[in-house]
Amino acid sequence: MSERYDDDRRRLLRTAALTVAAAGLGVAGPAKAQSSGERSLDASGSRPGTNTSFGPLKQIDAGVLNVGYAEAGPADGPVVILLHGWPYDIHSYVVVTPLLASVGYRVIVPYLRGYGPTRFLFAETFRNGQPSALAVDVIALMDALRIETATLAGFDWGARTANIVAALWPERCKAMVSVSGYLIGSQQAGRMPLPPKAELEWWYQFYFATDRGEAGYDRYRHDFGKLIWQLASPKWEFDDATFDRTAASFDNPDHVPIVIHNYRWRLGLAAGDPRHDELEKRLAEFPVITVPSITLEGDANGAPHPDASSYARKFSGRYAHRVITGGVGHNLPQEAPQAFAEAVVDVGR
Template sequence: MYEYAETAALRIAYDVSGPAQGQTVVTVHGWPDDIHCWEAVLPDLHQAGCRVYRPYLRGFGPTRFRSPDRPRSGQIGALGRDLADFIEALDLHDVVVAGHDWGARAGYVVGALFPERIRALIAISAGYSTNRPDSEVPYPLAHAYWYEWYVATARGREMLERDRRGFCRYLWTTWSPGWEIADADFDRAATAWDNPDWAEISAHAYLHRWGEAPGDPAYQDLEHRLAEPPPVRVPSLVLHGERDGDNLAETTEGKDDLFAEHYQRILLPDVGHFPPREAPAATAEAILRLTPTTGP
């Protein structure tokens, strides 16, 4: 059974595990995935004495909007505000945030704009950058991001609705070449995409990212502050697979000036877009580098 955190916008479903008095770690999944991406990472975190919270993002699993009239936005400012609100709703302090993909982008927002409750940030498979839709995109990266433009078409949005499992299975396969995806793991994650808001939020995330759709006015101030990215103000580590076929490894290069505190970048050889699933031991080790531990 999941627990729930009530925020102004959402009823956020989450799982919590590990020692009750342990160091607080909030792990945030990416797109398209779910909280079970951290399953193989948990044993090492628990052994080190960590209390781990795993929330479902908006549009995933049992997380629901509190109002039917709230725009189903997937913009980065909304994801970051959701994470900040989740941490505040549970009155968590001294939090280590570990985020993958969309979770990493939410983590950057919290680390830059809401750092008061954050101890450290581990960002996986996504670089920190400007939130402006006119930012430069090299052609190899544009090729990798084909799906973001695909969902700008009616045909692409139909695929999100009608064949979300087939669409996402293709993304998983191409983003992590050579990784043998266990059918049971994929099917378990895919149940989270049956959320009634998943397709709309997924499409809006990329339409908004490239300036093809307006954002939720509730996050206008946040988006303005993120347009020229403010520095992340907590110690940070970026973990990236060298074979990432989505956010290419080069997207996390040369970012040192965007981090005001300790910053480290680690590349994982022979790993694609999903380090928590493909390399759970290395992922746990990266998280624990910035996490006080009480275990053996």
């Protein structure tokens, strides 16, 4: 099922959207989501730029990392984990988070490996950017926080990570929201040539395959990130302050190694961690995702992304696809936080 969410529809939904979540959340107590009609979404908090920061961050050892993360909402509410991509960070969810917390969700927003205050516990650990490693990080974080199941939602690297967790550990994933749909890949698939126009969209991947590209990204990571934002969201008029809040997270000492390894691994130019070989074999079979899922796409996404018709059959559970109109680009949760939050609530019912 495919739907179009335009500006008029979103305006209508602002007065009542998310309030219907309460009946499906099944959470009791005054601090939790309330029944439909008792609590409405504060529309003033749904505009990008209204909220610009999280509260104090938390840190926890999880797997090979000490993870920095933001948390909001009741401690015993249903959990949603929001996953960012490259070159973005947790500020992609700075408006989505209070929207979901306001209706009773416990919202966890971690910095991925190589971003912000997240650090490797040991200097000798392989700075591995392969997609399966990021998914293992999510499972480790859930274990550390004693979270048995959660709704996972993300875009870019975060969407791919959510896809992998949902496919390989469906018992840990209650439901999923994925921008740009099904993004599971493999090294073998990454070696296959694409039509020239499609290859052009991946210019930075080939740049990163060179020593010059690695040095250039290290030297110009701020300018590089801003260029990607502009290309990926050509109609989003973000200001310098919005970008700079995120760009600060690129100063992580592991950021460049993680980014470079991620893209080189995709092309088969860098080896992954042998401990993840079995996971990669399973992912190379492009497993079907069985958990309830909603996929989203902005109508002005300038980043490489598959057509929705190409992946619809990869979702065998309850599934819907939504196109968010109004000039929405790649960073959908920050550009259209209302629509993203609604998808999280809807998919969890």
